[in-house]
Amino acid sequence: MTLLAEFKLWQEKLQALQKEGEELMARIEELERQNAELRRRLAEGDYEGDGFEALTKLYEEGFHICPGNFGRGREEDCLFCLNFLLHKGKK
Ligand SMILES: [Zn+2]
Structure with missing residues (x-):
């Protein structure tokens, strides 16, 4: 590989990393x-x-209530959360 080709490759990697960093920053924000x-x-x-009511409400508003992801934003239904609600609700 020529030095120029190598440099271009490195530059592409750097740009990809930068993009990843920006995405990560947006996620953190x-x-x-x-x-x-x-x-x-x-x-x-x-x-x-x-x-239990509070947790149900939290879940309905789009947050995880399962121990692994508690309090994080939820974009789709989570089986762990649903399982948790199902078992707590039976009591
Ligand atoms: Zn969850």
Whole structure:
């Protein structure tokens, strides 16, 4: 490989990395925004009722309530969350 070809390859890798970094940053900002929103609502007592109701509400509003992803934004249904709700709901 010529030095120029090698340089171009390196440049492409660098650009890909930069793009990845930007995407990661956007994701972090989104998580921080969600986190702040949750804290605000918790502080305002927006999640009243028993714990189960609060969790159900949280899930319906698009957040994970399963231990592995608790509090993270949820784009689609999560089997872990649903399983959790199903078992808690039976009590
Ligand atoms: Zn989940």
